Amino acid sequence: MGEAIQAFRRRRPTRTSASPRSTSSASASADAALNDLAARTFQNAIREKPVFDDEKKELLYELGSVLEKMGKARKPSNNSS
16 A cells, blocks of 8 residues: 555645735735625625615625725715705
8 A cells, every 4th residue: 555655745746836926916906806706796785785684784884895905995074055
């Protein structure tokens, strides 16, 4: 059995590890894509919900959280007049 494992290891190509920089870059890119997808999904769900109920409030909160992660959140305005 030991010979079989050694033969397998010889035939299996060795994996080279990616540099930490390229790994973090790929991770950041994947996070951005997921945030973008989440934002679009929440926006579509909000558009389809005609009644402003607890579910729509939750969707709006989650959308705001995703937009904030993306750096696209808008600050509330103080135009109360």
